[in-house]
Amino acid sequence: MSQTDYRAAKDELILVGGAGGFIGGALVRHFVDLGYTRIRAVDKKPVEMWYQHLPEAESLCLDLSDEENCIKACKDATEVYNLAADMGGMGFIERFRVECLRSILINTHLIEAANKAGARRYFYASSACAYNTDLQKDPEVRALKESDAYPAMAERGYGWEKLLSEMFCEEYWAERKMMTFIARFHNVYGPWGTWDGGREKAPAALCRKVIEAKDSGKHEIEIWGDGAQTRSFMYIDDCIKGIDMITHCDDLIATPINLGSSELVSINELVSIAEGCGGVTLERSYKLDAPRGVAGRNSDNTMIQDILAWQPDTTLRDGIGKTYPWIEEQYVGRKAGKRVVTDVPL
Numbered sequence: 001m002s003q004t005d006y007r008a009a010k011d012e013l014i015l016v017g018g019a020g021g022f023i024g025g026a027l028v029r030h031f032v033d034l035g036y037t038r039i040r041a042v043d044k045k046p047v048e049m050w051y052q053h054l055p056e057a058e059s060l061c062l063d064l065s066d067e068e069n070c071i072k073a074c075k076d077a078t079e080v081y082n083l084a085a086d087m088g089g090m091g092f093i094e095r096f097r098v099e100c101l102r103s104i105l106i107n108t109h110l111i112e113a114a115n116k117a118g119a120r121r122y123f124y125a126s127s128a129c130a131y132n133t134d135l136q137k138d139p140e141v142r143a144l145k146e147s148d149a150y151p152a153m154a155e156r157g158y159g160w161e162k163l164l165s166e167m168f169c170e171e172y173w174a175e176r177k178m179m180t181f182i183a184r185f186h187n188v189y190g191p192w193g194t195w196d197g198g199r200e201k202a203p204a205a206l207c208r209k210v211i212e213a214k215d216s217g218k219h220e221i222e223i224w225g226d227g228a229q230t231r232s233f234m235y236i237d238d239c240i241k242g243i244d245m246i247t248h249c250d251d252l253i254a255t256p257i258n259l260g261s262s263e264l265v266s267i268n269e270l271v272s273i274a275e276g277c278g279g280v281t282l283e284r285s286y287k288l289d290a291p292r293g294v295a296g297r298n299s300d301n302t303m304i305q306d307i308l309a310w311q312p313d314t315t316l317r318d319g320i321g322k323t324y325p326w327i328e329e330q331y332v333g334r335k336a337g338k339r340v341v342t343d344v345p346l
């Protein structure tokens with residue numbers, strides 16, 4: 001295992017971009033829990049709309065696709081984490097490719113500003129959508145290893161933006177010697193994530209649909225695609241631990257690495273797990289013309305195991321077991337008239 005002992009001092013400034021979102025919010029909490037005293041949390045959403053808003057962090061509402069804002073955000077930062085992007089589940093990224101592509105502006109300006117500010121480490125949140133889609137046409141997919149991104153045939157829009165931003169990170173190291181770190185996330189889920197509104201991903205959407213079915217008394221569930229498509233899903237705590245380990249490992253400088261679970265399940269199996277949490281069995285219908293993404297996708301974790309002697313290891317059953325009650329609480333809260341995580345302020 002080659003993880004370095006390097007850590008920023010507790011009073012050095014850490015910047016988290018996209019801190020009002022799911023993973024960025026959890027990362028801010030992680031650094032607060034570790035005792036960091038100067039955390040700058042930035043998102044383009046007004047602070048009242050952030051999923052987690054922690055008083056210990058300096059919270060700024062800034063659009064990071066703007067160069068001047070990136071310069072402001074990076075001032076005095078030792079470490080910069082870019083979790084900001086316009087993104088969502090398949091329903092969003094298949095429909096809004098322009099929005100997804102425009103996230104290129106965020107990384108382009110943020111990495112330059114981080115470099116000019118003298119930041120020592122820069123983390124970029126890439127995605128399994130950067131992988132060649134030709135390798136993902138079968139539900140019995142071979143797990144994707146890091147070299148499978150090239151020859152490139154990424155997911156249109158979102159995936160190409162990720163691939164190009166990865167390249168920026170690689171070249172900032174090659175030409176300018178800024179240490180950059182790149183993780184390709186595979187489907188992250190958990191509490192404090194998007195669960196409604198159109199940007200939610202399959203685990204949260206299916207938990208919500210089970211909750212809605214129970215609540216309405218109509219014991220039916222609509223599934224996007226034929227349910228046979230396969231994926232792996234990573235619990236948020238594993239994602240945060242992985243981001244931290246990757247960003248502090250010198251063997252991973254400018255080297256894209258998978259950060260995902262290797263527990264492959266079909267969407268039908270995911271539905272069964274969500275039904276198990278709700279204690280119901282529902283009548284399933286399949287919406288075959290809905291966005292469904294590639295047929296199969298899994299994470300090959302050989303590299304992360306070799307280098308960090310670890311891989312995301314929360315089982316899907318355990319992770320959904322923690323996520324389902326959180327979404328149920330949100331659902332019940334909204335019905336009772338409370339504003340919940342994905343709502344806009346009144």
Ligand code: NAD
Pocket residue numbers: 017018019020021022023024042043044045062063064065066082083084085086087088106125126127128184185186187188189194201
């Ligand atoms: P999220 O949508 O919850 O959070 C992203 C945040 O970025 C949002 O709060 C949004 O307001 C903010 N943002 C968007 N444009 C911005 C801008 N111009 N300036 C400042 N902030 C801006 O998404 P997430 O799930 O937390 O994803 C975080 C990162 O991880 C993204 O880069 C995403 O592409 C990547 N990723 C996530 C997953 C997943 O399963 N959640 C999978 C692969 C990759």
